Amino acid sequence: MKYEIKKFHDGQVTAKIAEAGDIHIKIRGNSYEDLFRAASIKEAWDATNAIHKTAVARLTIFCLIGQRSDRRFNKGESFDLKVICKFINDMKFDAVSILHPHSPISLALIENSEKISHVNYVEKAYNQIGSPVLVSPDAGAYKTTHEIAEKLNADLVPSNKVRVDGAPEISIQGNVKGKECLIVDDLADGGRTFKFLAEALKKQGATKVFLYVTHGQFNYGFDELKESIDHIYCTNSYKDIEDDFVTQFKLDGL
Numbered sequence: 001m002k003y004e005i006k007k008f009h010d011g012q013v014t015a016k017i018a019e020a021g022d023i024h025i026k027i028r029g030n031s032y033e034d035l036f037r038a039a040s041i042k043e044a045w046d047a048t049n050a051i052h053k054t055a056v057a058r059l060t061i062f063c064l065i066g067q068r069s070d071r072r073f074n075k076g077e078s079f080d081l082k083v084i085c086k087f088i089n090d091m092k093f094d095a096v097s098i099l100h101p102h103s104p105i106s107l108a109l110i111e112n113s114e115k116i117s118h119v120n121y122v123e124k125a126y127n128q129i130g131s132p133v134l135v136s137p138d139a140g141a142y143k144t145t146h147e148i149a150e151k152l153n154a155d156l157v158p159s160n161k162v163r164v165d166g167a168p169e170i171s172i173q174g175n176v177k178g179k180e181c182l183i184v185d186d187l188a189d190g191g192r193t194f195k196f197l198a199e200a201l202k203k204q205g206a207t208k209v210f211l212y213v214t215h216g217q218f219n220y221g222f223d224e225l226k227e228s229i230d231h232i233y234c235t236n237s238y239k240d241i242e243d244d245f246v247t248q249f250k251l252d253g254l
Helices: 032-048 080-091 104-109 119-129 139-152 192-203
Strands: 002-007 013-019 023-027 057-061 095-099 113-116 133-136 156-164 167-172 180-188 208-216 231-235 246-249
Touching (some): 002 032, 013 032, 023 032, 032 057, 057 080, 080 104, 104 113, 119 139, 119 208, 119 231, 119 246, 133 139, 139 180, 156 192, 167 192, 180 192, 192 208
Parallel strands (some): 057 095, 095 113, 133 156, 133 180, 208 231, 231 246
Antiparallel strands (some): 002 013, 156 167
């Protein structure tokens, strides 16, 4: 399946199908424009394939927008992920694949959805560093990180963060003295939580601390992170990064 996309000066996008058949649309999905582009392609495809009932339409989203807004946080606020997932469901894809969603709520809300595992990218970072200790940054990440540690036959150290009078207090539940550590999580916005965790690990004797996140936003740059983190690994699911401090694993289709 081949298609063409055109964007007008006012931001409108329109699609044209150049060749009929199965379709597999791959998008970052980290903006509403990405979702509208996918919807335009799917609408044109539906019209073209109205009589081809066996044709299959797939959508791959590498970095789902709004994935952290997986509940109504306060009374009177919108449930943003629910709105986004309804829009995706209205496109009526036969299958929707999502790379390392923040929570299972995304998969529960999106019809015909499946998770794309991030394990292979963690393994690449793990091997490049040379078998570091894996560190889960909080209780929510422990189960997934534990599964990765078992697959890689790696040591795992859990950590947890609570706020005391507004200040983060981090507890590390294991011995990291004289060891290199790799923090593993799904995404980093600013990344200050990882900065504090890296500082705590080094205070406990870790020689180096690395960070892996699947979705690297890093909206405030890397200056603060460089104070305590030795190197960052991530995919280019959210954006392409050109910085020697970061190793990016390129995704097929981006």
